[in-house]
Amino acid sequence: MNINAAPQIIGRSSQDITPGYMSGFGNSFETEALPGALPIGRNSPQRAAYGLYAEQLSGSPFTAPRGANERSWLYRIRPSVKHSGRFAKAEMGLWRSAPCFEHDLPIAQLRWDPPPMPQEKLTFLQGVRTMTTAGDVNTQAGMATHLYLITESMVDQHFYNADGEMMFVPQQGSLRLVTEFGVISIEPAEIAVIPRGVKFRVELVDGPARGYLCENYGGAFTLPERGPIGANCLANSRDFLTPVAAYEDKDTPTELYVKWGGQMFMTKLPHSPIDVVAWHGNYAPYKYDLRTYSPVGAIGFDHPDPSIFTVLTSPSETAGTANIDFVIFPERWMVAENTFRPPWYHMNIMSEFMGLIYGVYDAKPQGFVPGGASLHNMMLPHGPDREAFDHASNGELKPVKLTGTMAFMFETRYPQRVTDYAANSGLLQDDYADCWNGLEKRFDPNRP
Numbered sequence: 001m002n003i004n005a006a007p008q009i010i011g012r013s014s015q016d017i018t019p020g021y022m023s024g025f026g027n028s029f030e031t032e033a034l035p036g037a038l039p040i041g042r043n044s045p046q047r048a049a050y051g052l053y054a055e056q057l058s059g060s061p062f063t064a065p066r067g068a069n070e071r072s073w074l075y076r077i078r079p080s081v082k083h084s085g086r087f088a089k090a091e092m093g094l095w096r097s098a099p100c101f102e103h104d105l106p107i108a109q110l111r112w113d114p115p116p117m118p119q120e121k122l123t124f125l126q127g128v129r130t131m132t133t134a135g136d137v138n139t140q141a142g143m144a145t146h147l148y149l150i151t152e153s154m155v156d157q158h159f160y161n162a163d164g165e166m167m168f169v170p171q172q173g174s175l176r177l178v179t180e181f182g183v184i185s186i187e188p189a190e191i192a193v194i195p196r197g198v199k200f201r202v203e204l205v206d207g208p209a210r211g212y213l214c215e216n217y218g219g220a221f222t223l224p225e226r227g228p229i230g231a232n233c234l235a236n237s238r239d240f241l242t243p244v245a246a247y248e249d250k251d252t253p254t255e256l257y258v259k260w261g262g263q264m265f266m267t268k269l270p271h272s273p274i275d276v277v278a279w280h281g282n283y284a285p286y287k288y289d290l291r292t293y294s295p296v297g298a299i300g301f302d303h304p305d306p307s308i309f310t311v312l313t314s315p316s317e318t319a320g321t322a323n324i325d326f327v328i329f330p331e332r333w334m335v336a337e338n339t340f341r342p343p344w345y346h347m348n349i350m351s352e353f354m355g356l357i358y359g360v361y362d363a364k365p366q367g368f369v370p371g372g373a374s375l376h377n378m379m380l381p382h383g384p385d386r387e388a389f390d391h392a393s394n395g396e397l398k399p400v401k402l403t404g405t406m407a408f409m410f411e412t413r414y415p416q417r418v419t420d421y422a423a424n425s426g427l428l429q430d431d432y433a434d435c436w437n438g439l440e441k442r443f444d445p446n447r448p
């Protein structure tokens with residue numbers, strides 16, 4: 001196997017490569033793994049250097065407004081038409097797409113235990129377990145939330161998703177994502193986003209891996225507006241990292257899987273599709289370390305809406321009504337005076353899928369554990385349990401730092417439908433709603 005990344009030497013194996021990155025969000029990047037592979041001053045010269053083929057990959061319609069227009073030019077050993085072929089239907093395993101009405105669980109607040117690491121061999125493609133679906137994959141609106149369990153690297157297997165971009169949120173074990181654009185390594189507390197249509201494979205680094213995956217059928221994730229916060233804090237552009245070009249010149253058989261229209265297809269290739277020697281543009285995978293998020297919050301009294309913790313947002317056609325918001329609850333100081341500090345009780349139109357990467361979530365000190373999940377769907381009430389309520393109502397309001405915690409939420413404007421796996425895998429807690437049982441009536445008209 002030959003995989004090369006600038007400025008490294010031709011002939012190094014992919015295992016030897018330390019991923020290299022370029023900093024910035026949505027930049028027009030340019031990178032080459034061989035000197036002079038990238039044309040300068042033009043996209044499509046009559047003859048590309050090194051006998052490469054020039055190809056454009058468009059993540060937005062050609063005519064999208066400049067701020068939302070996403071495309072990259074790839075200079076590759078073979079054009080993607082050679083990384084295609086006669087497709088056959090392939091197994092989807094437990095991967096589902098919206099709309100999916102395979103289970104009619106009654107509405108409820110739901111919570112799940114983490115899935116145990118399986119003994120059997122599971123590649124990424126075999127290890128995706130869909131928890132919820134929302135919207136409609138065929139209208140490019142909505143999303144799916146998945147768990148993934150991986151015990152084996154993909155070998156001579158590659159994949160691309162035509163249905164959406166994919167955000168990996170590792171909870172246990174590191175991943176190495178070998179993509180057409182370069183190599184990304186992520187560990188728990190980091191995320192990676194692979195755009196729609198980008199070919200890649202998933203390799204293990206330090207043993208079995210477990211995590212969360214958001215499949216975004218809608219508008220590409222972007223940074224939220226900061227409004228009066230100004231030019232800094234929240235997720236800063238410079239902390240997003242995009243890989244430098246790296247390629248394989250490998251003429252051995254591989255299987256290419258494609259998720260398209262909610263179904264899986266496979267074709268066999270005589271060579272690796274990871275063959276992009278140089279590229280430029282703003283449509284590319286990236287990673288981000290959630291620990292670099294700079295939270296902004298209450299320094300007087302009361303509690304801003306949790307949207308203050310938005311890392312990335314997938315906009316819909318309606319301003320302020322996200323297809324998906326990716327929100328985190330990181331380490332932070334709690335200093336608000338005369339304030340109920342945990343998330344307040346509420347109901348809302350958005351549907352919230354939560355996960356916990358590590359630590360304890362302040363509104364649910366019991367039962368919501370790392371690797372587990374919860375779902376508070378559209379207009380279903382939720383909030384702190386009895387223990388959290390008592391603690392927050394009676395504790396001394398000195399400054400307190402929440403440490404060693406990282407929870408997150410995939411929140412969507414569309415109701416989330418629970419899959420059969422989510423309902424029947426044995427992970428669903430049947431007593432979750434009991435966590436509010438202890439909240440007895442406290443009202444006394446004679447005691448203001």
Ligand SMILES: [Fe+2]
Pocket residue numbers: 346352376382
């Ligand atoms: Fe909520």
